[in-house]
Amino acid sequence: MDMDTADMTDTVNLREELEAVGIEEILTQLDRELIGLVPVKTRIREIASLLLIERIRKRLNLTSEVPTLHMSFTGNPGTGKTTVALRIASILHRLGFVRRGQVVSVTRDELVGQYIGHTAPKTKEVLKKAMGGVLFIDEAYYLHRPDNERDYGQEAIEILLQVMESQREDLVVILAGYGDRMDKFFASNPGFRSRIAHHIDFPDYSEPELLAIAELMLRDMNYKFSADAREAFIRYIALRKTQPLFSNARSIRNALDRMRLRQANRLVADLDRVLTADDIMSLEASDVLASRVFLRERSTAGSA
Amino acid sequence: MRITQGCFSFLPDLTDEQISRQVQYCLENGWAVNIEFTDDPHPRNNFWEMWGLPMFDLRDAAGVMMELNQCRKAYGNSYIRLSAFDSSHGWESVRLSFIVNRPKEEPGFHLERHEVAGRNIRYTTKSYAADRPEGRRYG
Secondary structure (H helix, E strand, O other): OOOOOOOOOOOOOHHHHHHHHOHHHHHHHHHHHOOOOHHHHHHHHHHHHHHHHHHHHHHOOOOOOOOOOOEEEEEOOOOOHHHHHHHHHHHHHHOOOOOOOOEEEEOHHHHOOOOOOOHHHHHHHHHHHHOOOEEEEOOHHHHOOOOOOOOOHHHHHHHHHHHHHHOOOOOEEEEEEOHHHHHHHHHHOHHHHHHOOEEEEEOOOOHHHHHHHHHHHHHHOOOEEOHHHHHHHHHHHHHHHHOOOOOHHHHHHHHHHHHHHHHHHHHHHOOOOOOOHHHHHEEOHHHHHOOOHHHHHHHHHHHO | OOOOOEEOOOOOOOOHHHHHHHHHHHHHOOOEEEEEEEOOOOOOOOOOEEOOOOEOOOOOHHHHHHHHHHHHHHHOOOEEEEEEEEOOOOOOEEEEEEEEEOOOOOOOEEEEEEEOOOOOEEEEEEEOHHHOOOOOOOO
């Protein structure tokens, strides 16, 4: 995989190239561990292929330009933007487009200062830490406050833009945020839009996908649903989705945490019982049904 | 006269790529790199001006090079050095320090012989550059 050792013949074995960098492994891991998100995965595959070809072209001296790799991830809360950013970093690292592969995740607080002269050093410090890796700016639209023209966010934006342009080979910037607000952000900062090569939109999860996510999370934590609990959870998802502030996988994770709490409480309530490993691992229907989400269903059913 | 202080000073000036590799070596050892500059080349001048804060938690030399280039833009005709600080227990001191930028002309030092009691002589070195006030020493 070393550039120097590769012979400079005109033939290239793609399979060998692919295996040498080991991104296939990351891509299959991405497929396995991230449920749904088909458009995102397709897009990442495309980017990975492009970068692989670009790498070969570079070695054959067909190109010397560093491709623009800055990305924007838009999507509702809990759709996996941060997780995908971590994966992208390791793909870019394996292909040699970033040197170190670390991800520095920041929000407005870490970039924008509180008084005049505070912002530039703060932004630069973050940029320096992210050099050689990926800078992930979560909820990037907060950088721009249209209601306050003296807001220091603009200063941070200018420094970011400058470094994004002049040090493309040192750093990849990923902006993330909710779709509609990011659109507004890009509209008011056209410089950003043009400097970002890949706009990736994260769709919401469907109900079966959410269930699959829940089961994957439980498996990682060594828990499982009993058959009844699984049925109850399917109903839970359908109800929770209609309620406000639903944030996809994050809501599911929180729900599971609360169910674990209830399960523990239920087990502790009966101290004389002898538990098997299976008892400790299973979540029962009662743990799911105690959720507040079902309260509304019961009250509407009662009033009808 | 070319001054020789710190590491590599008997070698030809390091290129940016060489500097960058040295910095990367420091970062991989977990040392924090600091940029300092001065226009007083006297070897006993321990206190150089700091260019910003020492850079902790960096992973890649590009960040240091970015600062160095900005420092060069502002103080291109002064001495600039990088020092790497090891914070680990037992060391807690500078592990490596080298000059990365020097003025175009270095006028060198004047040796002053101070005749004291008896036939004793005390020696003083004085930079010709330091004759002029701070900030105007290298044109």
